[in-house]
Amino acid sequence: MELRHLRYFVTVAEEEHITRAAERLGIQQPPLSLQIRALETELDVQLFRRKPRGVELTDAGRIFFDDARKILDQVDQALARTQRTARGEQGTVVIGFTSSAPFHPFVPEVIRAFRDSHPLVSLELKEAGTSELVAAVEGEQMDAAFIRSQSTDATGVAIHRLFAEKFLAALPAGHALASSDKPIALTDLRHEPLILYRRVSGPGLYDTILSACQRAGFSPDITQEAPQIVSTLNLVAAGLGVTLVPASLRQARMVGVVFRPLKSTPELTAPLNLACRKVDYSEAAKRFVELARTTARLVT
Amino acid sequence: MELRHLRYFVTVAEEEHITRAAERLGIQQPPLSLQIRALETELDVQLFRRKPRGVELTDAGRIFFDDARKILDQVDQALARTQRTARGEQGTVVIGFTSSAPFHPFVPEVIRAFRDSHPLVSLELKEAGTSELVAAVEGEQMDAAFIRSQSTDATGVAIHRLFAEKFLAALPAGHALASSDKPIALTDLRHEPLILYRRVSGPGLYDTILSACQRAGFSPDITQEAPQIVSTLNLVAAGLGVTLVPASLRQARMVGVVFRPLKSTPELTAPLNLACRKVDYSEAAKRFVELARTTARLVT
DNA sequence: ATTATCCATATATAAAACATATGAATATTG
DNA sequence: CAATATTCATATGTTTTATATATGGATAAT
Structure with missing residues (x-):
């Protein structure tokens, strides 16, 4: 049994007329009659009663009709799902x-x-x-x-x-350097206790900041390391030191922390x-x- | 697309190996490869990744695999249901x-x-x-x-x-004819008020009983007709008369009614x-x- | 480096679907 | 009631399609 048999069967069942069904299917009547007969022979079930004016489903045919339609529906859905998946839509x-x-x-x-x-x-x-x-x-x-x-x-x-953003200095509220809105030079931080995020392994922002300081001519005073960037801000809010974070962290709007831009540090990007x-x-x-x-x- | 494609596809997906799948399907490898490729072309989806040691489902192939198995299952069930219906088992x-x-x-x-x-x-x-x-x-x-x-x-x-059963006389409890267990002759009822079941239309037990009485040489005194056999027994229990009922009505075990066999009335059957x-x-x-x-x- | 494995391709063959022509049965119509 | 039309079934030829055989190419295993 093939899907063709189901498609043919459903059309004949809907039309109750082999000749009309053949027309709808774009084939001739004799091969359609043969295919329906072959289906009945394979199932060993009479699906239609032949009448002089057309054909009519038997009880067994009605049961098969319901199932055949469901199967053809499911085939269509399987096709659509597969194609969507292939196109990345699902x-x-x-x-x-x-x-x-x-x-x-x-x-x-x-x-x-x-x-x-x-x-x-x-x-x-x-x-x-x-x-x-x-x-x-x-x-x-x-x-x-x-x-x-x-x-x-x-x-x-x-x-x-994807892209890079600038760094901002994150200072405790009330810090001397936070008094004005003006950009801070990296060297202004040379004697400040610095809190840095550090990955467990491999290079990251830690190394970027360190080498920028070195290029600015000083070695920073790293008082503490934190496992996440966000937690460095918590430590700053607690007054334990200052830090440098990607500019987008300003969104964090953490109480007790103020952000100030850095003066001319083109190589210091996150x-x-x-x-x-x-x-x-x-x-x-x-x-x-x-x-x-x-x-x-x-x-x- | 035909069920053959689904059957072939499922087997290849299960084996992850076209040659082995072909063996399981009882065909050769090249036609199987061609059928799989034809399926992929029709769906416009790559279902397998060809590897030097076999084949492997793509994401889209996995989706199609699940659906294809369900479809083949449903086909089997449709077949079984249809055949059961044709055999009168469903x-x-x-x-x-x-x-x-x-x-x-x-x-x-x-x-x-x-x-x-x-x-x-x-x-x-x-x-x-x-x-x-x-x-x-x-x-x-x-x-x-x-x-x-x-x-x-x-x-x-x-x-x-299907079969015929004898009639019994149904008498009110305490009726003179009910005093002994011996069979009653039809003629004994000639002066008894008779209650009979009668259909709205067409011949039935009514006519059978009537003609039996006529053959016995009397015309019965029909006092009442009832629309159901069971209700004639209610009227008997109320003492309104006697009746003749099919022997199986004895099962009714109605209070106030006693049943007695009839003497030699071979033509009087229900x-x-x-x-x-x-x-x-x-x-x-x-x-x-x-x-x-x-x-x-x-x-x- | 050689061999084995496995899928792909090319071509031939077998099977099956389909088309055409026609017949048989039963409604429909004049 | 005869004649016609309708519809499915059957017979046979044609085309399409699935399958088989032979072989090549790519990659892993020895």
Whole structure:
């Protein structure tokens, strides 16, 4: 039995007339009669009663009719689902981000835009540390991750630079340097206790800041390290020191912390990157990465 | 797209190996490769990634795999359902009976036996008057009906005689003729007020009894007619007269009524018949009629 | 480096779907 | 009631399509 038999059968059942059904199907009457007969022979069931003015379903035929229509419907749906999946319009995409990423409006904006353009794709969002994110992407539990690091030792994971933002100095409220709105020079911080975010392993913002200080001619006084960028701000609010954070962290609006721009430090930038596998990722995930990269190009 | 494509696709997906799948399907590898490729071309979707050691489903392929299996399952079920219906093992049968029929153990026995041998057929049972039953059978709202009449004017309805039972005299408790257990002669009732069941139209037990009395040489004193056999017994219990009922009515065990056998009246019998359409009835209904007729042959 | 494995391609063959012509049965119409 | 029309069934030829055989190319295993 083939789908052709079902299609033919359903049409004949609907028309109750083999000749008309053949016309609708774009074939001639004799082959249609033969196909219906072949179906009946294979099932060993009489599906139609032949009448001089047409044909009429038997009880068994009625049962088969209901089922055949359902099957043909399901075939259509399977087709549509498969094609949507192939086009990346359906499926699941798992997106990760470090704690600092969502503060930049770019990230929620890209997610919203993807939701709008791909309503049948379910998006799973997960916050985690950079190394966990990269490992998850490599292990195929995650499709892409917004991170700050530029490079990784995980082969098979590509890191696409989206854009970079400036740093701001984050000072405790009432700090001497916070008295005016004017930009602060990096060297003004040379004797301030510095709090820095540091990844468990690999290069990151920590190294960027350190080398910028070195280039400015001083070695900073690092009093404390924190595992997340956001927690450095908590420590600043507690008055334990100052820190440098990506400009988007201003969105955090943390009580007891004031932000001041930095004077002329073009090499001191915080990039936002998107990590994904080099191969083997779903069409929907590809669509997400594409959208993120093209949107980033427009933003900068 | 044909079911063949789905069957081939599912096998290849299960084996992840075209050559092995071809072996399982009993065909050669090249045609199988071609069929899979044709499927991919028609869907315009890549379903497998070809690897040097076999093949592997793509995301879209996985979606299609799930659907394809469901479809093939449904095809099998449709087949089974249709064949069961054709064999009368599935469906609905509507059975009617006059009020007197279920008193004979034959009727509940046949219904029980049919339920046992056709567990997937749902049986609907309806009690009604003879003319309603025959009309329902003719109008295809009912498949078969147990009635007492032998004939009908409804063309298209066949009446199969199942068996006949003797009549009993039903007397009010304390009636003179009820004093002994001995059989009563029909002529003993010649001066008794007689209560008789009478159909709205057409010949029935009424005529049988009347002609038996005539043959015995008297015209009975009919004081009352009742629309149901059971209600004649109520009138007897109330002392309004005597009646003759089919022997199985003894089962009614009505208070105030005693039953006595009749002496040598071979022509005075109450038949039980089964009415059904001559043509156009479902296989399951045919099975029921068959069972009733063969069981009846065993009983008599 | 060699061999084995596995899928793809090219071509031939077998099967099956389809078309055409015609017959048989039963309504419909004059 | 005869004649016609309608509709499905059957017979046979044609085309399409699925399958088989032979072989090549790519990649992993030895």
